[in-house]
Amino acid sequence: MVAIADSVPKAHSRFHFILDRRDVLGSLMVAPAILYVLLLVGVPFLMAVYYSMSAYTIYNPSWSFVGLSNFVDVVENPAFRQTLYNTFIFTFGSQILGLVLGKFGALLLLRPFPGRKFVRAIIILPWAVPIALATVAWQWMFDSLYSVINWTLIALGFITRANAPNWLGNPDLAMLSIIVVNAWRFFPFAIVIFLAGITAVPQDVIDAATVDGAGFWRKNYQIIVPMILPIVAIGLVFGIVFTFTDLSIVFLMTNGGPVGATSVLGFAGFQTGITSGDVSHGAAISLFMLPVLLVVVIFMLRFIRRREI
Amino acid sequence: MAKKTGFSSVTRRRFLKETGLAAAAAGAAPLLTAPFVSKALAADKSLSIVQWAHFVPEYDTWFDKFAKDWGEKNKISVTVDHIPVQNIPARAAAEASAGSGHDLFGFNGAGGAHLYRKFFLNVADLVNETEKKYGKVTTIGKQLGYNADDGSWSAFPDFYINFPGMYRKSEWGEIGMLPDTWDNLRIGGAKLKAKGHPVGISLGHSNDPSTTWRGLLWSYGGAVQDEAGKKIVLNSKETVEATKYAAALYKEAMTSDVLSWNDSSNNQYLVSGVASYIINPISAYRTFQKSNKAGADDTFVIAPPKGPAKQIMGAASEFYGIWKFAKNKEAAKEFLRYYAANWPEAFKASEGYNNPCFAGLVPKPMPILANDPTSTPHDKFAILQDSDKWSAIPGYPGPATPAMDEVYYAFIINDMMAKAATGQLSAEESVKWATQQCETIMKKWAGKA
Numbered sequence: 001m002v003a004i005a006d007s008v009p010k011a012h013s014r015f016h017f018i019l020d021r022r023d024v025l026g027s028l029m030v031a032p033a034i035l036y037v038l039l040l041v042g043v044p045f046l047m048a049v050y051y052s053m054s055a056y057t058i059y060n061p062s063w064s065f066v067g068l069s070n071f072v073d074v075v076e077n078p079a080f081r082q083t084l085y086n087t088f089i090f091t092f093g094s095q096i097l098g099l100v101l102g103k104f105g106a107l108l109l110l111r112p113f114p115g116r117k118f119v120r121a122i123i124i125l126p127w128a129v130p131i132a133l134a135t136v137a138w139q140w141m142f143d144s145l146y147s148v149i150n151w152t153l154i155a156l157g158f159i160t161r162a163n164a165p166n167w168l169g170n171p172d173l174a175m176l177s178i179i180v181v182n183a184w185r186f187f188p189f190a191i192v193i194f195l196a197g198i199t200a201v202p203q204d205v206i207d208a209a210t211v212d213g214a215g216f217w218r219k220n221y222q223i224i225v226p227m228i229l230p231i232v233a234i235g236l237v238f239g240i241v242f243t244f245t246d247l248s249i250v251f252l253m254t255n256g257g258p259v260g261a262t263s264v265l266g267f268a269g270f271q272t273g274i275t276s277g278d279v280s281h282g283a284a285i286s287l288f289m290l291p292v293l294l295v296v297v298i299f300m301l302r303f304i305r306r307r308e309i
Numbered sequence: 310m311a312k313k314t315g316f317s318s319v320t321r322r323r324f325l326k327e328t329g330l331a332a333a334a335a336g337a338a339p340l341l342t343a344p345f346v347s348k349a350l351a352a353d354k355s356l357s358i359v360q361w362a363h364f365v366p367e368y369d370t371w372f373d374k375f376a377k378d379w380g381e382k383n384k385i386s387v388t389v390d391h392i393p394v395q396n397i398p399a400r401a402a403a404e405a406s407a408g409s410g411h412d413l414f415g416f417n418g419a420g421g422a423h424l425y426r427k428f429f430l431n432v433a434d435l436v437n438e439t440e441k442k443y444g445k446v447t448t449i450g451k452q453l454g455y456n457a458d459d460g461s462w463s464a465f466p467d468f469y470i471n472f473p474g475m476y477r478k479s480e481w482g483e484i485g486m487l488p489d490t491w492d493n494l495r496i497g498g499a500k501l502k503a504k505g506h507p508v509g510i511s512l513g514h515s516n517d518p519s520t521t522w523r524g525l526l527w528s529y530g531g532a533v534q535d536e537a538g539k540k541i542v543l544n545s546k547e548t549v550e551a552t553k554y555a556a557a558l559y560k561e562a563m564t565s566d567v568l569s570w571n572d573s574s575n576n577q578y579l580v581s582g583v584a585s586y587i588i589n590p591i592s593a594y595r596t597f598q599k600s601n602k603a604g605a606d607d608t609f610v611i612a613p614p615k616g617p618a619k620q621i622m623g624a625a626s627e628f629y630g631i632w633k634f635a636k637n638k639e640a641a642k643e644f645l646r647y648y649a650a651n652w653p654e655a656f657k658a659s660e661g662y663n664n665p666c667f668a669g670l671v672p673k674p675m676p677i678l679a680n681d682p683t684s685t686p687h688d689k690f691a692i693l694q695d696s697d698k699w700s701a702i703p704g705y706p707g708p709a710t711p712a713m714d715e716v717y718y719a720f721i722i723n724d725m726m727a728k729a730a731t732g733q734l735s736a737e738e739s740v741k742w743a744t745q746q747c748e749t750i751m752k753k754w755a756g757k758a
Contacts, residue, residue, distance in 0.1 A: 057711070057754075058402060058405060058424055058425060058711075059423070059424050059425075059426065059427065059711055059754075060427070061427075073749070073753065076749075077746075077749055078742075079719075079746060142569075143569075143574075144565075144566035144569050144570070144574070145566065145574075145577060145578065145581060145583070146577075166565045166566060166568065166569055167569070168513075168568075168569035169513075169565050169566060169567070169568030169569030169570075170565070170568070174569070254514065254569075255513070255514035255515060255571070255720070256514050256720070257513045257514030257568070257569070257720065257723075258512070258513060258514070258568040258569060258727060259568075259724050259727045259728055259731070259733065260720075260724060270399075271718055271719065272715070272719075274398055274399050274402050275398040275399070275718045276398075276711065276714055276715035276718050276719070277398075277402065277424045277425075277711055277714075277715075278711075278715065278753065278754075281753065
């Protein structure tokens with residue numbers, strides 16, 4: 001019976017037969033991702049490159065080639081140079097703060113305590129909350145009239161109403177405020193990265209160090225941190241790229257003020273290219289990020305590869 | 310022997326070839342279906358409108374019903390989308406670039422009609438017809454939509470929002486002064502600041518200070534550009550004097566809070582009972598009325614302060630543009646005709662916030678402004694009936710151009726005043742810095758618009 005049943009050929013459709021081939025199926029499965037990258041990243045990127053070297057404005061959508069003159073215009077503007085400087089301070093300031101908070105957060109969350117699982121789950125909230133909502137909440141905390149931070153400091157007697165810091169009105173404090181908000185957003189990600197790295201360090205290495213008399217700081221900064229550096233560097237690459245290109249915090253919280261002190265490249269590119277309709281100069285401002293990010297990413301990836309070897 | 314799988318023989322060339330084919334097939338799908346989709350849409354008689362979410366929510370409720378009722382009468386399906394005001398430029402750019410979107414675009418801002426001139430239908434016939442019926446278009450209306458080079462109209466002017474002064478009568482009465490001139494505002498403001506009630510005019514990056522400080526500049530006889538809109542004339546003795554005044558006002562009559570403010574901050578300052586004076590549309594007063602009736606009753610509306618040269622204040626504005634790619638251009642024009650015919654209703658629905666761009670569109674005495682039963686006294690807003698005499702939009706005394714819009718959106722005038730106020734630069738240096746910024750923008754747009 002079995003032999004008879006096996007001898008009857010099944011009615012396979014040609015389509016079914018093609019899908020049985022792993023190479024075809026693999027190509028089909030990967031195609032949406034490639035299509036997504038090509039259409040939503042590749043094409044806009046190439047368009048932005050061409051826009052930045054054209055005379056394109058919304059008033060006159062001309063594709064005439066103007067070479068690098070838009071970049072020259074942009075660099076000659078002192079306001080742009082201030083924006084570029086702000087972008088570096090914002091990016092690296094918030095990454096350093098985020099990493100420090102992430103490291104300490106991870107060390108705390110490694111220790112057993114009641115409700116640790118709940119805390120581990122809830123710590124991810126700053127990263128998961130929509131940025132618009134979170135920024136509005138922070139804006140109120142930094143508000144000149146209703147700041148809860150100032151209210152607390154006044155209640156504790158550290159400051160008076162007369163000398164309360166004007167968080168978003170003082171250029172230095174405004175920069176510090178947007179750095180704090182971005183670090184607050186980034187640190188749960190840093191915690192996850194550090195936790196993943198630290199738990200991957202073999203216990204026998206730590207035990208051996210303990211037997212050799214290594215204390216908390218030596219174990220952390222001479223054994224654990226060097227071992228997890230590649231994974232931390234990957235996290236840092238993500239953080240730098242996302243922060244360098246971010247405009248949401250500045251757009252929602254300061255609009256680049258006071259007096260241009262928090263204007264960053266993403267915001268300036270948006271204001272010039274979209275709000276004011278000068279697409280070519282807006283693209284030139286935005287593409288200024290490209291060589292910087294490229295250098296940072298290549299340097300970090302080379303560093304990671306060397307560490308792995 | 311194990312069978313060789315397809316994956317082991319994947320080469321870079323083969324991978325690119327196969328994924329490329331898959332990508333091309335997926336990408337072609339919309340092209341194949343597009344003719345059928347567009348035919349289906351064309352058969353549908355509809356009108357789509359997009360505009361800002363109004364500061365007075367009741368206006369949006371009124372407008373949506375008004376548009377729907379018109380659609381039902383004319384058997385046209387009308388949809389109205391309200392989007393946040395700050396999203397308007399990005400939305401317009403997206404629709405123009407895609408060559409597709411809403412039929413009627415309600416644009417909040419000054420130079421948009423000129424920036425999108427090539428994308429908007431010439432509505433000169435509609436404007437002329439409205440002028441014949443309801444009186445001459447105002448200066449702001451002309452600044453908004455008229456193109457002097459060929460006499461075309463890129464937009465149908467809808468309304469402007471005036472920026473009067475609002476002061477606490479009891480506080481100003483105590484010092485026996487009235488904030489009717491910029492000098493009185495500074496002197497009286499300093500006295501009231503000492504009593505804990507400073508003046509509140511933002512020096513931050515938002516629309517209110519962009520509008521207010523332009524008013525100060527113009528009232529001192531300064532301007533960003535000339536009447537023809539060809540040349541930057543900011544670097545003048547008048548501008549330096551206006552900037553010096555702003556620095557003095559900041560130091561004597563305001564606090565550093567104003568450096569961080571957004572558009573709602575001065576409203577909150579008034580409602581909190583701290584401010585003795587602000588410059589803002591009447592929405593600030595309406596908010597005060599809802600939270601503290603006694604405080605609102607003590608708050609009076611006054612024309613903007615007089616300067617050495619004139620009495621003038623910046624204004625915000627709104628217009629409608631019909632995209633050339635709109636599916637239902639005639640319906641859009643017909644709707645605007647009907648809207649103009651019912652404009653007094655729109656005025657009432659906005660609680661006197663939207664001011665007309667045609668002289669006789671809302672005959673005087675104007676509803677609400679001449680007699681507002683919710684206010685004490687009822688004629689508190691009466692002076693606003695003539696606000697067209699002291700209101701102007703960015704670009705004044707010239708046209709509202711894309712270059713003037715960029716100067717506005719880059720907050721250059723705000724920063725010129727703030728740099729001098731905070732002592733970052735002297736008034737002269739600050740004006741030079743702002744002039745250089747404006748000239749760079751003007752040069753960039755020369756020949757392009």
